[in-house]
Amino acid sequence: MSAALPDVATLRDMDSKALNQLEKSVADTFMGGVPWGSVAWGLGNLVVWLSLWPLTLSGLLPLWAAFPIATLCVMLSYLPSHEAQHRIIAREGEPLFWLNELVGHLSTIPLVLPYGVARLTHYEHHKHTNDPALDPDAATKADGPWHSIVKSIARRQPGSKDQASYGECLTRLGTPEARAAGVQALIAQLTYLTILFAMAWTGHAIEAALLWWLPRHIAMTYIQFYLSWAPHHPGTGKGRYRDTRAFRSAVGNIGSMGMQFHIVHHLYPRIPLMRTPAAYWALRPILEARGCDLERL
Amino acid sequence: MQSFLGALFKAMPLIFGLGFMAPLIGQSLALTGWPMPGGIAPIWIGLAIGAVWGGVATRTGRWL
Numbered sequence: 548m549s550a551a552l553p554d555v556a557t558l559r560d561m562d563s564k565a566l567n568q569l570e571k572s573v574a575d576t577f578m579g580g581v582p583w584g585s586v587a588w589g590l591g592n593l594v595v596w597l598s599l600w601p602l603t604l605s606g607l608l609p610l611w612a613a614f615p616i617a618t619l620c621v622m623l624s625y626l627p628s629h630e631a632q633h634r635i636i637a638r639e640g641e642p643l644f645w646l647n648e649l650v651g652h653l654s655t656i657p658l659v660l661p662y663g664v665a666r667l668t669h670y671e672h673h674k675h676t677n678d679p680a681l682d683p684d685a686a687t688k689a690d691g692p693w694h695s696i697v698k699s700i701a702r703r704q705p706g707s708k709d710q711a712s713y714g715e716c717l718t719r720l721g722t723p724e725a726r727a728a729g730v731q732a733l734i735a736q737l738t739y740l741t742i743l744f745a746m747a748w749t750g751h752a753i754e755a756a757l758l759w760w761l762p763r764h765i766a767m768t769y770i771q772f773y774l775s776w777a778p779h780h781p782g783t784g785k786g787r788y789r790d791t792r793a794f795r796s797a798v799g800n801i802g803s804m805g806m807q808f809h810i811v812h813h814l815y816p817r818i819p820l821m822r823t824p825a826a827y828w829a830l831r832p833i834l835e836a837r838g839c840d841l842e843r844l
Numbered sequence: 845m846q847s848f849l850g851a852l853f854k855a856m857p858l859i860f861g862l863g864f865m866a867p868l869i870g871q872s873l874a875l876t877g878w879p880m881p882g883g884i885a886p887i888w889i890g891l892a893i894g895a896v897w898g899g900v901a902t903r904t905g906r907w908l
Contacts, residue, residue: 705857706905733849740856744863752868753875760864 552829558836570833574815577826581636581643582819589627589654596620596657599758604751614757620657621759621766625665625774626804626820627654632666633816658763658770659739663728667720668713673816676790677782683716687775688782695776699768778809784840787814792840793827800824807844810834857907861898866890 552558552573558566599617602608630636631651637643651662668683675681677688686702686709689695702709714732717725739759746755776782777794784790791813796803805820808827812818818826827834827844834841852859870890873880880886901907 700908704906704908705901740860740863747864747867747871750867750871752864752871755864756868 552832555832555836558832561836566833566836570814570830573829573833574811574818574826577818577822577829578815580819581646582630582821584821585627585630585819586636586646586650588623589631589650592620592623592627593653593656596624596758600754603754603758610754610757614762617657617758618762618765621762622769623804624654624657624766625660625770628660628662628665629669630820631662632669635817635819657759658766659735661728661731661735663724664713664717664732667725667728668716671716671720673813676813677779677785681719683712684775684779685782686712687771688779689776692772692776695772696768699771699776702771703764703767773803773806774809777803778806778813788834788837788839792842793834793844794842795844810839810841855902857901858895858898861894861896861901862891864894865897866894869893 552569553561558569561569596617599608599613599620603610603613628651631647631654634644634647636647636650637645638647648662651666655662655665672682672684677685679685679688687695687698689698701707704710714729717729717732743755743760746752773796777796778791780792780794784792791810793810794807796807800807805823808823811823811826811830812820814830815826831841867887867890870885870887873886873889880889897907
């Protein structure tokens, strides 16, 4: 695809309308169809995580083996829901919209992040990326990788003001849908704590800690690092071609869950995750011509 | 309802300390097989640590 594009210098000289049209025509070729890989990922991941409970409680799987699997499952639980949040699996009115919503609701159960909360706050993140007052993810801004990890842990302390950013975002939206999402968040949090307490006081505290509580903390740190901090660093850019960047991850594309190419997602949120690397390479000359931050990628 | 939930979440670190950290510490100590001081049951040590840690977290707003 990129071979068919003019060189960067020619693209820079193109008038804005023609460049927009060219960019959109390239991006359009990566949209459409059902991303079955994400559907299988979302539902399969939940099944694997759920299966760890009877397997460890019955003694069939040792806890030391279940813990890293559980951690991986919780880390992997967000992105299928993210595809659903953007209605990539199916749009409202399409025959498979129920599947979109099913993946959206089920995949983030291990993260204790209700779909409604994730969807509404994520739309606000797209609308107001890097705006400290309006982007609910703006608090993930940090000076560097270690600072990002420290801030992520600090944000989860009970007295942290940043912890309330999603709740504040829903209150600011003030719609019936946002109010319902707030109630869902409350129910999810109370249910999660009730399960942890019940398991702990029935003699399964270590299982609950290593299958859910600790994996969730590790996963939240990882997700906030790769999905929020890294692609938006330094978190000061505003505007379509400035608020998100491409970057080369030390753990590669799979290790960073495709976030090296997150700039493509912000430009065209309906391109499925698994097609963003190809879309990036196809769009790269245009992004370079536009002066996007493409780091070393 | 709102004030009840507000109070509940304000006290959540203490509740979490007693509801989860205490049995987690107690069961972890029991797993080590170490003799407890004065032959005390590990859950009591868990409850003491969970209550103090959760209480401090409720007061200061920080677990760490």
